[in-house]
Amino acid sequence: MLDKIEKIKKNFEYDLQSDINATELKRKYLSKNSELYAILSNIKNLPPEERKHVGLQVNELKDYITSVIEQRSGHNITKTSYSHIDVTLPGKRHKLGTYHPNTLIAREMNNIFKSLGFSVYAGPEIETDEYVFEKLNLPKHHPARSLQDTLIIEDPEIILRSHTSSVEIRAMENEKLPLRIVVPGRAFRYEDLNQTNHFAFYQYEGLAVGKNITMADLKGTFEIFAKMFWGPETQIRIRAKYYPQVEPGCGLDVLCGFCHGKGCPVCKRRGWIEIAGGGMVHPNALRSVGIDPNIYSGFAFGIGFDRTVMQKYKIDDIRKLYDGTLY
Ligand SMILES: [Zn+2]
Structure with missing residues (x-):
């Protein structure tokens, strides 16, 4: 499992040398079809003693890949552009007009x-x-x-x-x-x-x-x-x-x-x-x-x-x- 993680990292760094863009990198390494996602989904099935170590490694790699892609794309990919909106706040009141x-x-x-x-x-x-x-x-x-x-x-x-x-x-x-x-x-x-x-x-x-x-x-x-x-x-x-x-x-x-x-x-x-x-x-x-x-x-x-x-x-x-x- 740890070998797989190491391999993904190497592939990623190899890809960084090419002119592959941030969107493509994101699709390849962070999407639901990526190898990284497959490992993450599988952690819960590992034996407890292995689970902790693998979880740490895979999350470290995920954070590393995310930060590099963010740097390359120039914007934050982990949050949408609407993330500053607090959906729990009450909405804006409609004006009801004013007195004549x-x-x-x-x-x-x-x-x-x-x-x-x-x-x-x-x-x-x-x-x-x-x-x-x-x-x-x-x-x-x-x-x-x-x-x-x-x-x-x-x-x-x-x-x-x-x-x-x-x-x-x-x-x-x-x-x-x-x-x-x-x-x-x-x-x-x-x-x-x-x-x-x-x-x-x-x-x-x-x-x-x-x-x-x-x-x-x-x-x-x-x-x-x-x-x-x-x-x-x-x-x-x-x-x-x-x-x-x-x-x-x-x-x-x-x-x-x-x-x-x-x-x-x-x-x-x-x-x-x-x-x-x-x-x-x-x-x-x-x-x-x-x-x-x-x-x-x-x-x-x-x-x-x-x-x-x-x-x-x-x-x-x-x-x-x-x-x-x-x-
Ligand atoms: Zn007057």
Whole structure:
């Protein structure tokens, strides 16, 4: 047996003198058809006293041949190129995507208003003319109706809500006073698609109704929101503005964070950016839901939600928020 091992070694060294390549050497001396492999497989059948000695010799030769072939081939032949992979490690997790910017901003706003005692409220997107217009001080003949191109579902009484103020009416009808709610939700209008307009867009409205609620409460609420949302340095201003469902109505602006009031393309040279509209809930709107305007008062506001998201994430086209294109 030991002679055989010696013979294999000699043959191998003889072969090394020739130009036989590493692959061929490996096949001849280390494969399952090789003489060396035959000896290795046969060790277990040898008498115990011979087994140890032969095993030592044959393994020494095997190691010698392996190392020489490795040197000749320039790479490690005893391990595959995948040997660095630990197959017991857990696999890579697939990414499940991320939240839409609208979701993130709505949650951030919800948290701010919750900390001020507001609840998040929702209502139907398919509405009646009564809840979208009539009860909000917008009777059929009202000229302000022409400001909103409403999408009709079936007959003119069933419509897609053109603003989320309909939810405020439903909340005032269904909830006890005092009431403080915010309403993140979609609204729909017959609009051409362009960079700043979409036929389905988001609004973020707020409503507070109770005793002794004044414009000062609206100003204070908006100021706290603006500082928490845009940063503690944020300055606000309130301008008189007309909305049919409030009296008096106002526009709520924040000082442009890009130019600090000097005027730049972002604020269209105004120095201020209009963030929301609001005002005191019109007495007619309170009466329409059975609330006595001599006892109760309320303020309402609507934040331009898409515009706010676009400003926060520096998105330059509203269509990117809704078209689902993944680039
Ligand atoms: Zn500016």
